[in-house]
Every structure is written in structure tokens, then in C-alpha cells.
Amino acid sequence: MEFKDYYQVLGVAKAATADEVKKAYRKLARQFHPDVSKEPDAERRMQEINEAKAVLSDPEKRLAYDQLAEQHHAGQDFQPSPEWDAGFEYRGRGFEEADLGEFSDFFANLFGQSGRGGRGGRDYQMRGEDRHAKVVIDLEDAYHGAVRAMTLQVPQVDAQGRVASRAHTLNVRIPKGVKAGQHIRLSGQGSPGVGGGPAGDLFLEIHFTPDPRYQIEGRDIHQKVPVTPWEAALGASIETSTPSGVVKVKVPAGSQSGRRLRLKGRGIPGAEPGDLYITLEVVLPPANTDKARELYETMARELAFDPRQRTGG
Template sequence: MAVDLYEALGVPRTASTEEIQQAYRARARKYHPDINKEPGAEERFKELNEAYSVLSDPKTRARYDRFGADFRKIPEDYDERVGARTGGGAGTGRAGRTGPGYGGGDPFGGTAGAGGSAGSTGPGVDFEDLFGGIFGGGPRGRVPGADQETELVLTVEDAYQGGRRSLTLSGPDGRRSYEVNIPRGVTEGQRIRLAGQGGRGGNNAPAGDLYLRVRLAPHDTYRVDGRDLTVQLALSPWEAALGATLPVTTPHGTTKVSVPAGSSSGRRLRLRGEGLPNPRGKDGDLYAELRIMVPRHLSDRERDLFEELAGVSDFDPRRMR
């Protein structure tokens, strides 16, 4: 029995596109074969990808809602072809209508229509004549392969550099190897198209495309917001008070940033153009977020100096606004 795509994602049939996307992201992370090694996780991941590729597209979702699991076997011009055979009268099966020979969700109808016999789609329309090309291998049986989508997890460094990669991905048809050209500066949610690498077509019809939707893996150093990156920059109390020039890590190496005197924790210093590159526009920025650190253990001399400072300073951080 075919898996119900809504059940696969755990959403009701009334779910919005945003709810479908959120459900997919949550479950894809849980069942990704690179993360979940339990038996059945890879098969579950394939089901999730299939469900998302269909339900995230309004057109394919509408066809799935109408025809069910066999929607890909039904010609996209089904309504027009039935209408032409019947003169557009009762039993045309147009979206949102019912009539003799059309049972709503079943494209073949549930009962014989007026003037028709069991197995007919409606008055004057013969089931074998209309669908014989699909199921019998005739010229009309050339059904193009479906487009498919899977998740491509990249590090921030991979996204920054781009370039050609040999990847083995878990997609709707299992694990396969691909040569992928990753655009430099690719961002979260961006799709990379692999032409002809999607679902196989029927009767020698062309295959669909495979889309790799980029997800940036959580990083120990960088927080990502679009093309902007944020890093935490640790500094000592005296560096914050007196100012300093300090090294900052970026995806392409180390650079320097000038910390103004009198800086406090939480201050963000912008390094223009040091974020993710943008081949078609402005590069992202990198923000160094200051975090003042104090020694865990003080030497006797350090303690004397801090006590001396406490005695002469009238600074009260609780009165700062």
C-alpha cells in the first residue's frame, strides 16, 4: 500500500505550505542517514523527501489531493481531454465538479455513468481508449519523470568556497553518487539543480530533475543569518577598557579587528564583505560579537592590581544606561 504523503510528514491535509516545510525540516534532521543509523531510518528519509517534493509544490499537491498515489499516471491535460470527448457536459471531471462517471477523488469514477458501462469514465468515454496509451505503452504512455528533491548539508566553509564536489546523497531513489558544482556563496534554502537526475520517465520519456536544497550545518564558530556571519570575540577586561587590535577567524582565514576603548560585552563590530560571498551582488558581512572574559585564577600581583583598581575607580556598571 502506498504511503500517505500527509501522514509521512505528520501534517493534516489542510496544512499550509509553511507547516509542510517546518514538518519536513524537523523530520529530515531526525531521519537523515548520516545522523540516524537505526534500521529503517534511510527508508523513512526517502518517504519524507518524496512527500515534501510533492506537497511543497501547489500544482503537484493539487493533483495528489485529487488522484491520490497514482497522480503521476494521470495526464496533466486529463480534464481537457475528457471535456473534449464529452462535449464539456456532465461527467467532465473538471476540478471542483462531480457528475455521472466521476466520483470526486477517483479519476475513473466509482460507478457506471449514464449511458456508460462499468469501467467507463462517463458517457461516450471509453476507459481503454482514454488511458490505454498510459497503461498499454502507446505513444501517450511517455510520462516524463518526476522532479525530486533532497537535502544537501554543507559546512559554512564549503558554502563559502564552493567548487566541484563528488557527493553521495540519500535521495528518493536511495543513495547515489553525483558530481555537483556548488556555487560559491550558496546560502541556506538555496536549490541546486541536477538536470536529468530525478525520477525516471516512463516509456523512454526524459527523466526529471533532482534539486538539492542546501542546509548549512550548525557550526562551532559561526552563526549564520543569510549571508552574514557572527563570531564571538573573547577579550580581557583591560583590552576592552584600553582598546586593542585582535585576530578574528573568518571562513577564508584570520584577519584583524580594532576594538575601540571602552567596549562592553555584546558590542558587535562589523567587518564589511567578510561574510558569505555573493557572485551577483553585495557580499555578506562578518560581525565580531565581543565577550569580556576574566581570569579564573588570579596571581597575587593580579589580585593586588584589581583591588587597587577597585579602590580608586568610581565606575558603577549598574548605573550605565
């Protein structure tokens, strides 16, 4: 998938006001609308123009897109990470799949249901709109619970029609046992009500900070733990760090790299807590001293072990 430069599509500067975006769109629409245009690629160009307008005329989508565009350029190979728009508040819950038919895969990946950014959701006559934001927390917070200060970016349009951001800082209580994809509801922290009505709510969608030590599947956690050859061969009781703290693990004698051990109930807490799965990785000590080489030579002579020799009949 290629990155799209929506400013380039409309031919406007990145500092363009809302009125300038609107005027550029109207000019291009008169030129490329398939009903009137004789250009051979009018339909494709009109799709791009509609996409660009949908992003740049919406302060919420534009603010998040601008941050992404700082690191990418038109035509560059691009795949958004699931957390690309974390920390931005949006109205509604995103476009439904049926609404995305007229837009490209690039737009759908960024602003579809999984990417937020839409204006969907119910309208309320008096109550303020609910807002949504994606937030990233450490896995350890899900194990123990925590209170964290979180700052979200809220788009605002100034008197000249330019998009800016306002910081919205909240102290958020992260409940013990929260899972990725779960929502924390902050009552009354959404958009203000109309005509004295109550404010909407703010829903924070939880994602975990990427950590090379852990792989998360629902409430189950997977991690790799290095062991020495003698611990694997003879068996041992070892200590290792986990998201819940240091735990003792019994390594069965005769273990090989790739052996998986299950620690029941050591995953993310909950009414039905997940499990912690530990995959053993046998790590060889380096032969970087005379003594170490001597020990390896002794093993080579006396063990007569060939891992490539097939056994069994």
C-alpha cells in the same frame, strides 16, 4: 507536539510488507470509518489511520520516518529539526497547505512543504519525475565553493514488498555564494524517463551544518569574539577566525561587552555580499594566582569603579 507511532496505529510490525500495511488499513477503516462506525472517537481514530497509511504505504516517507522513529516513541514530546530528513531523495515538492487539512500537526510538520515527502508536482508523460533532497554543507563551502561527495538514501521496495534503501552517491559542485534554502540543480539525476524520454532533474536544497560559532541570516553572518578587559578598555587590533579565514579586527577603545562591529562584505559572497557582524564579549582573567589577586586588589583600590552606580541627570 507528541510523537506518533504509525506502526502502532495500524497494529503492524516495523518489518510489515506493503500488502500487510494495506490489509491492516482496510480492516481498521471498516471498523472506524465515521460513516459506519459507532465508536465515540471514530473520526479521530480514522484521521490517525489515514495518516499512518499515508506514511507507511509510501516508500519514500516510510524510509525517512523509520530513521526518525529509531530515536523516539509514541507520546514523547517531539519537535522535528529542520534537517530531520536531510539525505533522503523524494519525488515532488511536498503537500500544499490545503492538502494537509485532514492531517495532524505532527504529519504536517514532517511531510508538509517544508518537510518534503510529498508526491506533488507536475506529471510528465515522457520525461522522468524531478526529485528533491535536503543536504547539509559547511558554511565555509559557501564562502569558497567546493566539490563534495554526497550520499543520498533512495527508497526501494523488494519482491516481498518491504522497504529498503539504496545509496545514491554523487560528486556535487557547491557554487561559491550559495545560501541556505537555495537549490542546486543536477540535470538528469532524477527519475528515469518513460518510453525512452529524458530523465528528470535532482534538486538539492542547501542547509548549513549547525555551528555554535555562527548565526546565519541570509547572507549576513553573526559571531561572538572574546576580548580581554584591556583590549576593550584601551582599544586593540586583534586577529580572529571567521568563515572566510583569519581577519584583523580593530577594537575601539572603551568597548563594552555586547558592542557590535560590522565588517562590510565579509558575509556570504554574492552579487551583493553579506556582512560579518562581530559582537564583542569581554572575558575576565581568573584570579587564581597571588599575582592575579594582587592586580585585582590594586584595581579595586585605585579605579574606584562601581558599575551599579547610575550616572547622568
